[in-house]
Structures are given as structure tokens and as C-alpha cells.
Amino acid sequence: MCELALYSSNYGVIVNLIKQKLSYNTINGIDRLLISKYELVLQSCSSRYPQYVYFGNSFCQYKMPGLQELKAMIDFCEQEDLKFVLVTPPLSAYGASLCKVFLEHFIAINAEFEIVINDFGMLKLINDMKYPGKVILGRLLDKTVRDYRITDLEEQNYYTEKGFDYFSSLASTSDSFSGFLIENNITRIEYDCSQHIYKGNGLFRYDFIFPTEYITTGRICLFGLLERDDASLFDLDNSCTKQCNKVIQVLSHPISYPKRNLLGERIRNTTAIRCGNTVYNINNELNMGEYVDRIIFDADLLSPPNVISAGHGFHQ
Secondary structure: OOOEEEEEOOHHHHHHOOOOOOOOOOOHHHHHHHHHHHHHHHHOEEEOOEEEEEEEOOOOOOOOOOOOHHHHHHHHHHHOOEEOOOOOOOOOHHHHHHHHHHHHHHHOOOOEEEEOOHHHHHHHHHOOOOOOEEEOOOOHOOOOOOOOOOOOOHHHHHOHHHHHHHOOOHHHOOOHHHHHHHHHHOEEEEEEEEOOOOOOOOHHHEEEOOOOEEEEEEOOOOOHHOOOOOOHOOOOOOOOHHHOOOEEEEOOOOOOOOOOOOOOOOOOOEEEEEOEEEEEEOOOOOOOOEEEEEEEEEEOOOOOOOOOOOOOOEOO
């Protein structure tokens, strides 16, 4: 059985889940869907009570908490007997300066919290500051090939036996990459859930992220442009109103137009969710591979408390 971790960039979402207030926003279809997946996760864990809180964001530096919110979450974890883990995204100079403040605080209080990195610049910062906590390789740095739209028949027709073995193996199984990780004392790796069961590497232990599988992400954010005028749409600055905390976009192909691949096989349901700078798929099954000992329930798409969702295309 696996240990359970909760992941979100929002303090209120974490507190609600820990306090088992799972139906605080029952009219939101996305919330209902995610909460149903949480019940599925609990069936595969050693305890219904989480052991870890992963706080921060994997994709966007503007969704990172401030120092006071970080301190509040650390205090909450201590009160609830939870292990705190900091999650960090790809960083610009702005994000790096914020993470440096976090590391300085950790060092000042003699903490050795685990830190998830999604940017090797963060690894350099950790090493330069001689921070003693363990480092976890984040979901963005495991470059495993995956595409939830690919059907089983397509895979069988496209890949050779060796090709499929490569396709179904995590990036950490590569000798060169695993050697680099071990040299840097990284022995734990995150990866997203998928329709496939991926092969792992016995040199590492794995965090299995469920139910979200990120499809694509990037620095340009549609939601970050919502309150800008045309003249400032592409200004390079660090202002962000965090509209992604209020709006989720559901993307799907029209029901009246079933798509088929070149083999004539109907393509899997391609409904996806866009939140902030990232597009996700929501998976239905816990397809865990080898060496997974920690399941991370990704609650980052859950609505923050007091945010009401409605509508069909955009939920806000």
C-alpha cells in the first residue's frame, strides 16, 4: 500500500481536504469529478489520512505562495502531523528570487523539507545554498513519451517490440539520465498517471500523480491575458491577477463529429481541461507501475473556497 500526499498551490483547498470538507462546492462538475477520484485514491493508500502535503505549483511561478502563506502551511502541517514538501515550477529570475527566500527561511528554522524541482536551475540554487533537504525530480522533468489520445490498436501497429518497450518505460530507466540523478542525490521521481502502466527503475522510488495528466504547458498563459488591454497583451512583466483560480476551461470535440484515426478506430474521448498555462487530461484508472510508494492526489484544479463555478464552456 502507498502513502498519500495532497498537492495544491492553494492553502484553503489543502485545509478543506484535510478537514474532509469534500463537498464545499457541489455545483461544480469539475469539483465533483475530482472528489470522486479522491475516493478512488483512498482505496489504494495505507491510510485515509494523508501523510504529506505538496505545496506550491509544478507549472507556474505566479501560482507560488508568498512567504507568509508558506509559513502558515508549514504551521498547519505541524499541527496536523503532516510532512511538508515544497513544489517549484520552471523559474525566471522572479521565481528564483522567491524560491531563494523560501530556502533562506528553511535554513533559518533548521528544516530539511523535501523539494520538488521542475527546473534544473532550482537544483543549482539548492546546491549553491547548501540546503540539506532531499530533492524530488518533478513531473515536468520526466520526459516520458505519452499521449492519451493514442489508442491501443495504434500502438500495436506503430511500434516494434523494442519501440513499445521504450515507449512504455519512464525516462529514468535511461542509464545516462539515471546516472545524472544519482550523482545529484535525487532518488525520488514524480510522474503523471496515464492510460499506460510505465516501467520504472529500481534505483528510484516514485510519486504517482493522479488523476491529472498534463498534456502541454508553457510560459504564455491565456488566463493571464484576460484582464489586459490589447496594447499590453504581450508585455513582459511579473503582474498576474491569477484568473486561473476563478476560471477553468473545458475543451472537447463536438459530440456530433466522432473522430477516427487512419485505422478507422474511434479516437479516445479527447476532453481536456485548461487551467492557467497548462492543459490536462483527467484519468479514470490508477495505472501505477513499479516502485511507486507515494500517491499524490492533484487537487490543484479544485476550486478555492468561496469560488462558485457555473456554465458549460468556461467554469467560473
